[in-house]
Amino acid sequence: IEVGKGLAIGGRVTGPEGGLPPGVPWAFVRRKVPDGADSDLGRSGYVRADGSFRIGGLVPGEYEVTIQDHSGMGKTVFLRVILPSVPAGTTDLQVKVAPGVKLAGRVVLEGGAAPGKPLNVSIFPTEGGRWEIVKSAADGSFESPPLTEGVPHDVIVDPPEGWIRPRVRSVLPGRTDVLVTLLTGKTLEGRVVDEDGNPVPAGV
Secondary structure: OOOOOOEEEEEEEEOOOOOOOOOOEEEEEEEOOOOOOOOOOEEEEEOOOOOEEEEEEEOOOEEEEEEEEOOOOOOOOOOOEEEEEEEOOOOOEEEEOOOOEOOEEEEEEOOOOOOOOOOEEEEEEOOOOOOEEEEOOOOOEEEOOOEOOOOOEEEEEOOOOOEEOOEEEEEOOOOOOEEEEEEEOOOOOOOOEOOOOOEOOOOO
């Protein structure tokens, strides 16, 4: 059995002003494969205190490289950076991160009461783009990770059973007063008949 050393991808992460990056930077690489194929060739690691990173043990090929803040939910301080196609063996990447702006608000039931349990809150650019999913607290409060300033975002909440999924459109990051109201669903009943007015068979 022949064992090879493998290639590496690495470089340096800097903050908005060129200094050390804020937060807890974390690097992740995943090998690019044809659509529909599975890839378990992913590797990750924390960025060092001096901003450098190096992820080894990679087979030849193109990789997607992601740099993001790993401080934890609600604590991230810079935008995720994705480099879509980096050849294995590249060790001189220069990645600058930007702070971004958060968006916050509250989910309430019809009438203003708190949901009483955490709910999934999806936040994504109105014109399309990467979704961010966070959990609301039991009192309904939620906060997004850093978002691109000036880009409108929509907010969707996965409701409990029996409630309608709400959507708040075109909210600018920086707002902290977004209110998402869950409304109760109503039933609609009726009868299906044929052109002569006779009931149709079950299952039609």
